[in-house]
Amino acid sequence: METLVTIERAIEIARQTAIINASESITLSQAHNRILHQDLASKVDDPRFDNSAMDGWAVRSSDQERVEIGTIAAGSPPSKIGVGEATRIMTGAPMPEGADAIVLIEDGLQGKANTNFIRRRGENLNKGTVALRAGQVMTPAAISLAATMGHATIPVRAKPRVAVISTGDELVTPGEKLGPGSIYESNSYGLCALLEKIGCTPLLQEVVADSLETLRSTLNSLDCDVILTSGGVSMGEFDYVRKLMEKEGDIHFWKVAMRPGGPPLFGTWNGTPLFGLPGNPVSSHLVFTMIVAPWLSPEIPLANNVRVLLKDSVKGAPNKVCLRRIQISSEDGQLVAITQTHQGSGNIHSMVAHNGVTFLPPNTSANSGDIIDALWFL
Ligand code: AMP
Ligand code: MG
Secondary structure, three states: OEEEEOHHHHHHHHHOOOOOOOEEEEEHHHOOOOEEOOOEEOOOOEOOOOEEOOOEEEEOOOOOOOEEEEEEOOOOOOOEOOOOEEEEEOOOOEOOEOOOEEEEHHHOOOOOOEHHHEEOOOOOEOOOOEEEOOOOEOOHHHHHHHHHOOOOEEEEEOOOEEEEEEEOOOEEOOOOOOOOOOEEOOHHHHHHHHHHHOOOEEEEOOOEOOOHHHHHHHHHHOOOOEEEEEOOOOOOOOOHHHHHHHHHOEEEEEEEOEEOOOOOEEEEEOOEEEEEEOOOHHHHHHHHHHHHHHHHOOOOOOEEEEEEEEOOOEOOEOOEEEOOEEEEEEEOOEEEEEOOOOOOOOOOHHHHOOOEEEOEOOOOOEOOOOEEEEEEEO
16 A cells, blocks of 8 residues: 555556446437547548539539529539539539539629639548547537448447445435534535546445444445545544555555645455545545546546636645645636635535636745646636
8 A cells, every 4th residue: 555645646556446448339319428439430431522612603614604504402413514504502512523613602603613612522531531539538529520420329438337425424415404513415416426527427325424334334235336435534533434445445545645635545345446535525526636537537637737827825735736726717818816715625615616726736835926837627
């Protein structure tokens, strides 16, 4: 077991434990945000045939005078024109044999012949061209491209099924009655949404009390690919996730040099990868964003690395990367950042009031006017 590792090392250690890599075939209407599992080659040329890029007339550029002999719509069968002839043509309609130019509708039949308004067969893609590669996230444009290439179904990576467990005697599900000393449980909802965002299937479990036995029996009852817990991983007397994993599981790392989010652990429980996230709501979100997501779905980042000009001073942390919440915006072509709320790791509001975090190296603070590394949430 390694302790107090860097964020990069934490991801590296997690990557030594494989996640499921099964493939499934899905239709394009189910494909949004899924990750392609094999290269996809085009089944057709794109365009399939030379066609007009504009509404107008298909003409012969060598003709001085033209007579209109018909109309070609998109979807029309092949046609021909002879010397002195022109046909009306609509955008996307196949060029008639003998025509080599388009006259725009607004220029009139005897107007200027343009050879550049013809979209040539195969100018975008040739049949057999691999235009989407394994690992591609199926964005709306990628889905349209797969359809253009003639694929009705595509092979995608099966979604990892991730059990989400909150631990803590104080936690009460929203909607239920709060007792003295209890609080609403919030992490599991945010974590499930984060999992959906990166293409996993969250399996929300009931809150587990701070008891070694309950935790053990819950972990043993799970049917999932990955376990994500929150709470119970620090040094406290009732931090049973850490205690149980120490005694009966296998811990690969514990503690990461980041603030907030210091005490996460990663290991396996009966062979199933387990991420133990800290209970503080900001910590669990940020550990997920910085470490869990890059391990589970490296293809779908949750933040972009940017450089920002600080408008407020921010304090760093001894020996840890410091992730202060910042609001990033663009001002005169420059990304600038301000801080707006209390920064405590328990204040989830700070993750709503801000759209990014600083990436302050260990033992460094930054002043208003400094340009620093930051992460801008996607
Ligand atoms: P722990 O990591 O268990 O020591 O918890 C750290 C802090 O996070 C405590 O204030 C907990 O009450 C709080 N916390 C732990 N789990 C959750 C949760 N699922 N939802 C909201 N707050 C939590
Ligand atoms: Mg706890």
